[in-house]
Amino acid sequence: MAAEGLSNIWLPYTQMRTAPMPQTAKRTEGSVIELADGRRLIDGIASWWTACHGYNHPHIHDAVSRQLREMPHVMFGGLVHAPALDLASRLARLLPGDLERVFFTDSGSVAVEVAIKMAVQYWINKGQRGRTRLLSFRGGYHGDTLGTMAICDPEEGMHAMFAGALPEQILADLPDDDASFTALDKIIADHRHELAAIVVEPLVQGAGGMVFHAPETLRRLRTLADRYGLLLILDEIFTGFGRTGSMFACEQASIVPDIITLSKALTGGTMALAATVARRHVFEAFSSDDPRHALMHGPTFMANPLACAAANASLDLFEREPRLDQVATIGDQMRHELAPCRALPCVRDVRVMGAIGVVQLTEIENLNALKAAFLKENVWVRPFRDIVYLTPALTISRDELSQLTTAIHRVLR
Ligand SMILES: *Cc1c(COP(=O)(O)O)cnc(C)c1O
Numbered sequence: 001m002a003a004e005g006l007s008n009i010w011l012p013y014t015q016m017r018t019a020p021m022p023q024t025a026k027r028t029e030g031s032v033i034e035l036a037d038g039r040r041l042i043d044g045i046a047s048w049w050t051a052c053h054g055y056n057h058p059h060i061h062d063a064v065s066r067q068l069r070e071m072p073h074v075m076f077g078g079l080v081h082a083p084a085l086d087l088a089s090r091l092a093r094l095l096p097g098d099l100e101r102v103f104f105t106d107s108g109s110v111a112v113e114v115a116i117k118m119a120v121q122y123w124i125n126k127g128q129r130g131r132t133r134l135l136s137f138r139g140g141y142h143g144d145t146l147g148t149m150a151i152c153d154p155e156e157g158m159h160a161m162f163a164g165a166l167p168e169q170i171l172a173d174l175p176d177d178d179a180s181f182t183a184l185d186k187i188i189a190d191h192r193h194e195l196a197a198i199v200v201e202p203l204v205q206g207a208g209g210m211v212f213h214a215p216e217t218l219r220r221l222r223t224l225a226d227r228y229g230l231l232l233i234l235d236e237i238f239t240g241f242g243r244t245g246s247m248f249a250c251e252q253a254s255i256v257p258d259i260i261t262l263s264k265a266l267t268g269g270t271m272a273l274a275a276t277v278a279r280r281h282v283f284e285a286f287s288s289d290d291p292r293h294a295l296m297h298g299p300t301f302m303a304n305p306l307a308c309a310a311a312n313a314s315l316d317l318f319e320r321e322p323r324l325d326q327v328a329t330i331g332d333q334m335r336h337e338l339a340p341c342r343a344l345p346c347v348r349d350v351r352v353m354g355a356i357g358v359v360q361l362t363e364i365e366n367l368n369a370l371k372a373a374f375l376k377e378n379v380w381v382r383p384f385r386d387i388v389y390l391t392p393a394l395t396i397s398r399d400e401l402s403q404l405t406t407a408i409h410r411v412l413r
Contacts, residue, residue, distance in 0.1 A: 020368055023375070028055035031396045033380055041380040044404045049206075049391035051269030052241055053317050060268050063313035067306050076104070076302040083308035090315050091277060094247060097256030101283040103276045103295070104303035108237040108263035109143025111274035112199075114297055115259045116147055118278060118286075119197035119231045125285045125293045133167075135188065135230075136199045137174040141207035142235050151199050153208050170195070174205070174213060181220055188228050197231035197258070198224070202249035203353065206238030210358045210389050212351060215253035222255040231258040231282070237274070241265035241314075242323050242394060245331065245354035258282050268314035273307035326394045330355040330401060334390060337405035344412050348386070357390040359408060370411070377407035388412070 011022060024036040031054055033041045046052065053060065067083060074081060088102040103118075105111050116134060123131035136142070136151035143149070149157040150166040159166060170191055175181040188195065202218050205211045218234075225232040234257035239249035243265065246252050250260070259282060263274035286295055317323070334357035341347050341359045349360040364370055364386055374381040381388060381404065390404055 018368075020372065030054040030056070031393050031400050039378060041375070041378055042400050042403050044379055044381045044390040044392055046391055046393045047269050048264065049238065049243060050264045050267075052243075052265040052323070052394045053268045053314065053321075054393040054395040055269070057268060057313075057317065059317055060270055060310050060313040063309045063316075064270065064306055067309035070305075072306050073301065073304055075300075077298060081303075081305050081308075083305045083312060084303040087308045087311050087315075090312065091262070091275060094315070095260065095277060096248070096251060098280040099256065099260055099277045100280060101278045103278070103297070104308075105274045105276065105297075105299050106272045106301050106304065106307075107143075108261065108274050109145040109148050110299060111237065111261040111263055111276045112142045112148045112151075112235060113145055114276040114295075115199070115233045115235075115261050116151075116197075117297060118259055118276065118282060118295060119233060121293075121295065122231060122282055122285045123196055125288070130194055131196045133169055133191065133194050134197055134199050135170045135172060135191070135195055137205070138171055139174065139205045139208040139211055140199075140201055140235075141205065141238075142199065142201070156208060174200070174217065175220070176213060176217060181224070185224060185227075188224060188230070192228050195228070195230055197233050199233040199235060202234045202236060202239055202257075203244050203252065204239055204249070204356060209385055210351075210356060210360075210387055212353050218250065218253035218255055222253075222257075225258075233257060233259045233261070235261045237261055237263045242318070242327050243354050243356060243391065245324070245327050247318070247324070266314070267307055267310035268317065270310045270314075271304070271307035272301075273304065273311055321395075323394050327355045329398075330392065330394065330396065331357075333398065333401055334405065337402060338408065341409055341412060344409075346412055355392065355394055357405075359388045359412065361386050361388065361412070373411045374407060377411060379404050379407040381408065 025033050026036045027034045031043050033043050091102055092100040103114055105114055120132050134151050139153050142151050146166055150169045154171055172184050172187050175184045222232055234250050236248055240262045258279050260277045267273050286293055331352050331354055335352045338350050338357050342350050346361050347359055348362050351358045370383050388408055
């Protein structure tokens with residue numbers, strides 16, 4: 001093991017003085033992560049829910065290998081290429097309504113940054129000055145860059161600690177009934193002249209704690225956005241590509257956002273790629289004879305051909321294989337097999353949506369001890385805050401999923 005390199009690595013979200021040593025992964029296959037010491041773990045997380053077809057799917061490998069021989073990368077300024085054009089038109093066809101202009105980036109956070117820039121400049125281009133702020137929701141997660149931190153949950157996004165470094169946005173409670181919608185309506189009315197857009201994760205606030213809401217909430221947010229003439233940005237980086245039971249979560253509410261962000265499962269968990277997709281009217285606000293009306297953004301590795309090839313291959317698999325049926329089956333199995341956790345004294349709630357299973361605890365006293373206990377069971381389950389969750393590959397076998405749910409029950413008991 002290259003253990004000496006550990007003193008040169010800075011790990012994410014980790015207090016490195018007290019955290020246990022990270023495991024070294026050696027290879028992956030399907031829903032299994034093999035460690036350097038030979039242990040084989042059943043993966044309940046699918047690498048932050050990206051590896052939707054399981055690891056090492058041969059179809060994605062073949063597509064990426066072919067692209068690697070032909071052209072691993074070329075700049076996207078002044079040049080385009082077939083993998084990106086194919087992917088853009090396929091995404092436009094898959095997405096509802098006239099979400100048809102695809103801007104590629106290389107991470108989810110940057111896709112959200114681009115969505116924010118699009119929304120703010122949309123109003124500038126339309127000659128409406130001062131509409132520079134965003135409305136987002138407590139419990140939300142939209143990324144780790146400064147612009148996205150400002151629209152995350154204020155505590156998780158460390159707004160107090162980073163005060164002065166973050167733009168001040170408007171944070172509201174995600175409404176779920178008439179009273180809370182009335183309260184939100186008032187907040188929007190008070191800020192109507194300075195707001196550019198509402199940003200929300202549809203159906204599931206993911207990394208903020210896996211909290212679910214009803215499609216009706218989204219429909220009412222769409223109505224509110226329309227009432228005040230605001231853009232509605234849906235961050236589907238967590239929910240996109242089948243995770244909640246439909247290809248995109250917004251389909252369940254039958255609404256079309258003005259801008260949607262995608263990443264995570266876009267390449268089937270193989271490469272960094274993200275997309276910000278805008279509706280026609282949004283794009284048209286940037287289309288004029290004035291060069292200053294152009295969208296001034298362009299990541300160096302934008303629309304990387306390898307990543308686009310992987311994403312196209314991943315979309316092939318969604319077409320050829322019964323992924324959404326698998327999501328339903330996984331959901332049923334988790335509902336059934338996680339239900340006994342409800343009876344445990346440490347458990348506050350058990351909930352399942354699509355292929356997302358959540359066991360919420362009254363509290364997690366020692367997160368590191370809990371993680372170690374799962375490791376002992378030879379499962380890769382990563383509790384955070386007060387939740388233990390499963391977001392497995394959509395191809396996980398019945399048996400592998402049972403090993404995960406059994407381990408959760410055994411460890412929590
Ligand atoms: C993961 C995530 C992001 C950030 O994506 P990165 O690729 O980690 O920058 C943004 N929004 C949501 C909803 C996410 O789940």
